[in-house]
Amino acid sequence: MRELFDVSGMLADRAVRVVVTCGTGGVGKTSVSAALAVTAAEAGRHVVLVTVDPAKRLATALGLAGLGGEPQPVPGISGGSLDALMLDMTQTFDDAVRSHAPRNRVDEVLRNPFYKALSTSFSGTQDYMATEKLGQLYERSLADGRWDLIVVDTPPSRSALDFLDAPARLDRLAEGPVLQLLAPSRGPLKLIGTGLSQVTWLISKIIGSKALSDLQVFASAFETVMTGFRRRAGVVRTLLASPAAAFVVVASPRKAALDEARFFADQLRGRRTTSRGVVVNRVTPPVSLSSGDEAALREHPEAYAWWRGTWATWKAQHERMLTALPASLPVALAAMLEREVTDLDAVRELGLLLAGGVGLAEEHGTPVVDI
Amino acid sequence: MPEVAPLHIVSGKGGTGKTTIALALALLLRRRGETLVCEVESRHGLSEAAGVPKIPEGDERTVTVAGQRLRMLSVDSGHALRDYLDSHVRLGVAGTILDKTGFVDFATELAPGLRDVLLTGKVYQAARRRLKGSADAVDAVVMDAPPTGRLETFLTAGDALAEVMTVGPIAPQAQSIMELLRLPSTQVHLVTTCSEMAITETLEAIDALAGHGIGVGAIIMNQVMADPPLLPPGMAAPLAEAWERDRAVAEGQRPWAQALADRLTELGRPAALTVPLLPDEVSADDLQTIADVLAESWDAA
Numbered sequence: 001m002r003e004l005f006d007v008s009g010m011l012a013d014r015a016v017r018v019v020v021t022c023g024t025g026g027v028g029k030t031s032v033s034a035a036l037a038v039t040a041a042e043a044g045r046h047v048v049l050v051t052v053d054p055a056k057r058l059a060t061a062l063g064l065a066g067l068g069g070e071p072q073p074v075p076g077i078s079g080g081s082l083d084a085l086m087l088d089m090t091q092t093f094d095d096a097v098r099s100h101a102p103r104n105r106v107d108e109v110l111r112n113p114f115y116k117a118l119s120t121s122f123s124g125t126q127d128y129m130a131t132e133k134l135g136q137l138y139e140r141s142l143a144d145g146r147w148d149l150i151v152v153d154t155p156p157s158r159s160a161l162d163f164l165d166a167p168a169r170l171d172r173l174a175e176g177p178v179l180q181l182l183a184p185s186r187g188p189l190k191l192i193g194t195g196l197s198q199v200t201w202l203i204s205k206i207i208g209s210k211a212l213s214d215l216q217v218f219a220s221a222f223e224t225v226m227t228g229f230r231r232r233a234g235v236v237r238t239l240l241a242s243p244a245a246a247f248v249v250v251a252s253p254r255k256a257a258l259d260e261a262r263f264f265a266d267q268l269r270g271r272r273t274t275s276r277g278v279v280v281n282r283v284t285p286p287v288s289l290s291s292g293d294e295a296a297l298r299e300h301p302e303a304y305a306w307w308r309g310t311w312a313t314w315k316a317q318h319e320r321m322l323t324a325l326p327a328s329l330p331v332a333l334a335a336m337l338e339r340e341v342t343d344l345d346a347v348r349e350l351g352l353l354l355a356g357g358v359g360l361a362e363e364h365g366t367p368v369v370d371i
Numbered sequence: 372m373p374e375v376a377p378l379h380i381v382s383g384k385g386g387t388g389k390t391t392i393a394l395a396l397a398l399l400l401r402r403r404g405e406t407l408v409c410e411v412e413s414r415h416g417l418s419e420a421a422g423v424p425k426i427p428e429g430d431e432r433t434v435t436v437a438g439q440r441l442r443m444l445s446v447d448s449g450h451a452l453r454d455y456l457d458s459h460v461r462l463g464v465a466g467t468i469l470d471k472t473g474f475v476d477f478a479t480e481l482a483p484g485l486r487d488v489l490l491t492g493k494v495y496q497a498a499r500r501r502l503k504g505s506a507d508a509v510d511a512v513v514m515d516a517p518p519t520g521r522l523e524t525f526l527t528a529g530d531a532l533a534e535v536m537t538v539g540p541i542a543p544q545a546q547s548i549m550e551l552l553r554l555p556s557t558q559v560h561l562v563t564t565c566s567e568m569a570i571t572e573t574l575e576a577i578d579a580l581a582g583h584g585i586g587v588g589a590i591i592m593n594q595v596m597a598d599p600p601l602l603p604p605g606m607a608a609p610l611a612e613a614w615e616r617d618r619a620v621a622e623g624q625r626p627w628a629q630a631l632a633d634r635l636t637e638l639g640r641p642a643a644l645t646v647p648l649l650p651d652e653v654s655a656d657d658l659q660t661i662a663d664v665l666a667e668s669w670d671a672a
Contacts, residue, residue, distance in 0.1 A: 055566075156520070207536050211535050297610075303600045316652065340567060
């Protein structure tokens with residue numbers, strides 16, 4: 001028996017203030033995040049859930065049908081309380097510019113084509129804005145005590161690491177030589193006169209002089225915005241490295257998702273943070289038959305072949321999980337549900353599976369229930 | 372332009388199996404001629420799905436997938452920009468200055484649309500090899516494109532870039548890439564599953580692409596669960612529950628399949644192709660099976 005990932009223990013632990021779910025696309029990360037938030041709230045905690053791009057019916061169930069950029073109470077929760085909000089990348093970025101940039105430059109920044117590219121399509125922005133939002137919510141929870149647990153669903157990405165790396169990537173961009181060269185206020189680099197003019201000449205030759213002047217405006221204005229961002233990113237970095245933060249890796253029983261989960265768990269350890277465990281979602285549960293039932297089923301070749309198929313699927317999934325997941329990583333299994341997770345009842349059902357304590361046994365007979 | 376190889380762009384919501392379908396389509400097209408399949412900054416997803424060694428970023432290799440030889444290209448924006456600067460701007464040593472200042476990283480990250488245009492540009496070159504008389508010319512190009520959530524931005528990046536960079540050497544290239552994407556021989560194939568989000572995204576993508584004058588090819592409904600065969604009466608609860616789960620999943624898919632079918636009829640488009648849910652992880656042999664399934668109705672769609 002692999003160590004069981006004690007999901008309900010984690011949610012009950014008052015020292016845990018932030019739960020971050022990570023995983024690649026297509027594993028049900030948004031549903032798992034909602035299930036963790038609802039389960040914690042109904043166990044008495046005061047929870048805020050930051051969700052990214054939920055299905056329309058799930059968004060409706062969470063009370064986010066309209067504009068969901070601000071925390072909204074989720075109806076129908078008993079015990080504690082649950083607020084939910086949707087991450088709007090461009091809106092969060094625009095708000096940050098409004099609060100961090102000098103007032104007379106705000107419009108100039110918001111209209112700049114390089115800013116628009118950064119706020120709408122830069123691959124790290126969504127992750128960065130999730131960090132920014134987490135920082136805002138954490139500071140607010142410290143100030144008014146409205147929430148004692150923040151659940152963050154990280155944006156879909158090629159790698160679960162993108163969320164953790166986003167602040168560093170934006171820092172590198174801002175600190176990179178190009179912006180430093182182009183921002184006129186930067187001191188020491190201004191002295192390299194010939195180097196500077198040669199570089200700007202080259203850049204203008206490639207992108208044209210209009211784009212170059214847009215870039216210069218962006219570079220100088222962006223410096224001030226970055227200062228505000230960095231302060232909050234620092235708060236979040238400290239929070240995520242503390243015992244108050246729990247990372248939950250979400251995977252499916254597919255090889256690519258399991259490999260990504262292992263990679264991510266390894267990377268977390270290297271960054272002085274640790275994952276509490278991995279949730280393997282949408283597992284095909286094994287169905288063993290009595291010898292009498294098996295004999296009876298054999299008389300019906302199609303039905304028998306179907307049963308053999310589900311058994312073979314479970315066996316293959318079980319072997320993949322044992323191979324791909326390191327023995328030190330606690331595991332919780334959640335069986336495939338009958339329906340899409342699009343209403344509160346289905347969210348609760350998934351929550352029960354997660355908290356129910358189904359672990360990964362070394363033998364492929366049946367998963368172990370350990371409560 | 373008969374010399375330009377048809378370009379098949381495969382997209383879909385994350386988790387719907389678009390890489391699998393892109394590979395199966397490449398195997399199908401390979402039965403008719405030389406085929407190149409490319410991934411754009413997807414971190415070896417294509418080579419992993421094909422079960423072949425990783426293709427280094429920026430490289431092209433000949434690989435054998437399920438007994439067929441395919442060309443496989445991994446496109447990366449940093450390499451593409453350096454190649455572009457070398458061949459079009461003729462910077463010579465000045466180019467290394469740009470590299471040292473971090474311009475290449477910066478430009479591919481931040482210049483609006485530049486990264487996407489560079490990626491498509493590489494695929495564009497591959498489709499035009501016959502025109503250029505290259506020995507490595509191909510008859511069809513399949514692109515494992517970004518997921519539908521990012522597809523519109525990705526494919527129209529050339530327009531966005533041309534707005535920012537009105538002068539300079541990049542703008543005309545961005546324009547010619549947009550022309551390639553609007554050729555009748557360029558088609559976007561959309562992979563979906565029978566779930567609310569995937570079908571919604573697919574229908575939105577069809578509308579968005581039509582609005583940009585980019586042709587939509589086949590709609591592929593993937594991972595479709597069949598109804599389980601009837602069980603004899605009196606089976607123990609766990610088996611009956613597993614049966615009920617499969618039945619419920621199959622039933623839950625039906626309204627979404629119907630919604631898609633209705634909308635395709637409304638649009639006067641051919642019906643979606645159906646690829647059944649395979650019992651487990653897709654193997655190289657399964658790719659041939661999927662190619663066979665696609666072959667049955669590909670030309671009609």
